[in-house]
Structure formats: structure tokens, C-alpha cells
């Protein structure tokens with residue numbers, strides 16, 4: 001893989017350390033980083049000398065600059081990974097060695113590049129569990145997440161499932177659901193932004209697979225590393241919390257494409273092109289709660305809207321290519337707007353064809369979801385695809401675990417989904433089957449656990 005060993009690479013510059021979150025954006029990857037495979041949010045590159053004297057490049061998290069990364073540190077890249085013996089030790093490939101920092105201003109897993117494997121899991125606190133036990137749980141979870149993200153064993157009862165693998169860009173992200181606050185006597189701390197999402201006419205929601213007191217998002221570029229983390233988190237819950245629902249997802253594996261590119265979804269579309277980029281001036285304002293935000297424990301945090309969206313693939317796949325492209329308003333092959341150009345070309349929304357028809361139809365998904373069509377509403381979409389087999393009639397149970405991040409759902413997901421509800425060409429090919437809204441606090445500082453400012457504030 002091109003990015004593994006780059007003898008010509010120079011050491012990180014102060015700017016790459018100090019403001020990594022502003023670097024890298026969709027479509028700007030260099031060929032050397034082709035193995036990232038998906039490049040919705042590409043990030044800083046850390047470099048460390050390899051035994052052979054070459055420089056090994058490791059992709060790090062988007063918020064690196066804000067999270068106090070030890071750039072160039074070996075971290076856990078070789079920690080839990082087996083080295084047969086000192087003289088036989090072989091450095092891990094870049095994919096296994098990639099490490100995302102646990103501590104920082106924001107939690108990992110928000111601006112981190114899409115990972116190949118994902119697990120979403122919601123927990124409910126068990127009867128009688130209150131604030132004290134919840135705090136102990138978040139402390140345990142944070143310690144486990146920190147260890148696993150560094151490529152270390154999870155603790156005394158590690159199952160060995162991730163042995164031999166490096167951190168593999170593992171991220172573990174924790175959030176609180178609306179119901180958490182009453183159960184723990186913390187109603188006064190519940191953000192208004194966590195008020196339940198409105199009903200949407202297109203909703204077919206399964207309540208058993210929606211909401212939850214606590215939510216954990218796990219992502220990694222190795223399926224065993226991801227499962228290992230999921231199981232460790234479940235075990236850590238002990239008697240304090242039970243799994244309410246759990247979903248598994250995936251994305252393209254890093255290195256699967258010749259060049260870095262935006263991900264594709266199971267409808268075959270390039271999906272993520274117009275995501276806000278960390279390099280944009282208003283990125284933080286759109287995605288993260290400001291330091292002055294309310295409640296104060298959410299400073300540096302974000303709100304995750306999670307939707308299990310089934311794709312009606314049998315219907316979708318019957319459409320002609322032209323009809324599929326009209327549904328989105330972009331070319332399927334390369335994601336370019338139907339008004340021509342490349343993926344990153346600005347669409348000409350007013351352009352008409354010879355018969356006077358809009359080239360990008362009035363109900364095209366990519367037209368009506370635009371911030372400028374929705375009072376500026378924007379969100380960072382960071383989904384996983386899912387496939388949970390086939391129904392008895394052969395219909396695929398597949399689609400998108402749509403996860404989007406925003407500083408305020410009322411200025412992100414809600415207005416856009418309302419608009420989609422009123423007439424999105426895509427809506428007849430999808431079904432929203434489960435939903436959750438979670439307050440994801442800022443990242444833990446060194447020595448702190450995630451949510452400490454809420455639980456001990």
C-alpha cells in the first residue's frame with residue numbers, strides 16, 4: 001500500500017501537529033494516501049521511523065490537533081500485536097498500525113475517516129442503577145476504550161480476539177439518550193437539543209431498535225478488532241446496563257480502490273461528497289457545541305442522529321441508470337452533478353435542457369438537502385452500510401446506518417428530514433426503520449473519563 005513506507009517523507013511540521021483538524025478534505029488526498037480507500041474526512045499523517053530507517057506514515061484522527069496527539073509516538077501500534085521474537089518482529093502494515101487518540105477536545109469517531117467495520121449499540125440502565133453506578137460505568141468504558149484504541153488488551157479477562165492486530169483505527173464513542181437523564185436524576189442537565197425528534201411521515205420506526213439510555217459507536221478497520229471492542233464494552237456494562245439494540249455496519253476497506261475516493265453506499269452512489277470539511281471556517285460551529293454552549297458539560301460535544309434506513313434495493317435496481325441519476329441529481333459513475341464537471345464541481349441548479357426541464361430535477365435528493373435550500377442546515381454524515389441477510393421472500397435487509405453529527409439537530413437533521421419528507425425522489429426507495437438521538441459529550445482530557453463533567457459536575 002502506497003502509504004505504508006515513504007522514505008521521502010519529512011517529519012511532521014508544527015502546523016500538522018497544531019491544526020491537524022483543518023487538514024485534509026474530501027477529494028484532496030494525495031496518491032500516496034490511496035490506501036485510505038474512503039476519504040470523506042482525511043486527516044493528519046503521523047510519521048514514525050520504522051526499523052529499516054524509512055518513515056512509516058500513519059493516518060490519524062481529524063481532530064488530531066485539538067486532541068493532543070503524540071505525533072510520531074509508537075503508541076500501541078505494536079502493543080498487543082504479537083511479535084514472534086525480537087529478531088523476527090515485523091512492523092504492522094499501515095492499516096493495523098493506524099491509531100486514533102482517545103483523549104482530546106472531541107471524542108474520536110466523529111471526524112475520523114470512515115472505518116471498514118462498525119457496531120452501533122444502545123444500552124438501558126438496569127432498574128435501580130443511578131448516577132453513581134452510571135459514572136462508574138462510564139469510567140470503566142473509558143478505560144477500556146483508551147486501552148483498546150491504543151492496541152492494548154482490554155484488561156484481565158481479555159478474550160484474545162484482537163491479539164496480533166494493531167489498533168486498526170479503532171474508535172469508541174459514547175453518547176447519552178434522552179431517557180438517561182431522568183434515570184440518573186440529572187434532568188436539569190438534559191440538553192434541550194435532546195428533545196425527541198418530531199415524527200416524520202416516512203417513519204416506520206421499530207421502538208425496540210430505537211433510542212436507549214446510552215449509545216456506543218465502535219469503528220475499526222479490522223472486523224475482529226471491532227468485535228473485540230464491542231464485546232469488551234458489553235462485558236464492562238456488567239449488571240449496570242443491558243443491551244437494548246445493536247447494529248452492525250461496514251464500509252469499503254482502506255486500500256480497496258486505486259485512489260482515495262468518497263465512499264459508495266449499497267445503492268452504488270458516491271455518498272459523502274458535500275459533507276462539511278474540517279478545513280471550512282464554519283465546520284466546528286456546525287458540528288460541535290461551542291465552549292460557551294449549553295449545557296456546559298456538552299462543550300466540545302456533538303449530537304448524533306442515528307437512523308437505520310432500509311434501502312428498497314429490488315425497486316431501486318429496476319430503475320434505469322438515467323432514472324437513478326435523476327433521483328440523486330448526480331452521476332452514479334463519478335458523483336459529478338448532472339450539469340457536468342467532476343465530483344467537486346458546483347451543480348448548476350438553474351440549468352435547463354433543450355426542452356426547458358431542469359437538468360437536476362426539482363426533487364433530486366442532492367438538490368433539496370443542500371444547506372442553502374434549508375436555512376443553512378448542515379450535518380456531517382458518517383454512515384455505515386448494513387446487510388442483515390434476506391427476508392424469507394428474498395428481499396435484502398440492507399441499507400444505511402445513517403449517523404449524522406451536528407451542533408444542534410434543530411439546525412441539522414430535523415429541517416433537512418422535514419424537507420425530504422415533503423417530496424424527495426429518494427424517499428420511495430428507502431424506509432426509516434429505527435431512530436435515535438444522542439448527546440455525545442466532548443472528549444475526555446487526560447485522567448478524565450467521557451461524561452465526567454456531566455456525572456460529577
Ligand SMILES: C=CC1=C(C)c2cc3[nH]c(cc4nc(cc5[nH]c(cc1n2)c(C)c5CCC(=O)O)C(CCC(=O)O)=C4C)c(C)c3C=C
Nearest residue numbers: 269270271272273274309328366369370371400416417430
Ligand atoms: C436528513 C438527512 C439525510 C438523510 C436521511 C439522507 C439519506 C440518504 N442519502 C443518500 C444518498 C446521498 N445523499 C447525498 C447528499 C446529501 N444527503 C443529505 C442528507 C440526508 N441524506 C445531505 C445533507 C446531503 C448533502 C447536500 C449538500 O450539501 O449538497 C448524496 C449526494 C452526494 C453527497 O453530497 O454526499 C447521496 C448519493 C442515501 C442513499 C440515503 C438513505 C439511504
Ligand SMILES: [Fe+2]
Nearest residue numbers: 365366369381
Ligand atoms: Fe443523503
